[in-house]
Amino acid sequence: MSSGKIRIYLNAYDHKLLDQSAQKVAETAKKTGAKIAGPLPLPTKTKRYTVLRSVHVNKDSREQFEMRIHRRMVELLSSNQKTIAALTALSLPSGVGIEIRQA
Known part of the structure; x- marks a missing residue:
């Protein structure tokens, strides 16, 4: 087991797709x-x-547009090499950004 925490940040424009990921x-x-x-x-x-x-x-005639970027975080409190290998091999749908940080 590795001692450090790993935080996985996900972001997307579509919240349903983000929740599934x-x-x-x-x-x-x-x-x-x-x-x-x-x-x-x-x-x-x-x-x-x-x-x-x-x-x-x-x-005076203007249009207004808005983009919403939804974000989620998953924190791994204890992990091993098998977990990290499985997460790197995981394929997420296009439109979902992923960032992995050591906490």
């Missing part, structure tokens, strides 16, 4: 005998953009 990561870690905490929801980042509808005239 986080559940998949958690199940894979549990099957290999690791103790986990999570998946924990993290605050959603919101990016807003305002764009003029027409250039040079009608400055």
Whole structure:
């Protein structure tokens, strides 16, 4: 068993796809005998953009767009080499970002 904690951060624009991926990561870690905490929801980042509808005239006419980036975290409290190998071999759907950090 390794002594350090490992944190796995997942982010995506689609929250349903993100929840499925986080559940998949958690199940894979549990099957290999690791103790986990999570998946924990993290605050959603919101990016807003305002764009003029027409250039040079009608400055009061604008459109507003918003992108939401949903995030989850899974923490491995105790893991082994088998767990790390299983997580690196895990294939997640496109659109889901994954970052693994040693805590």
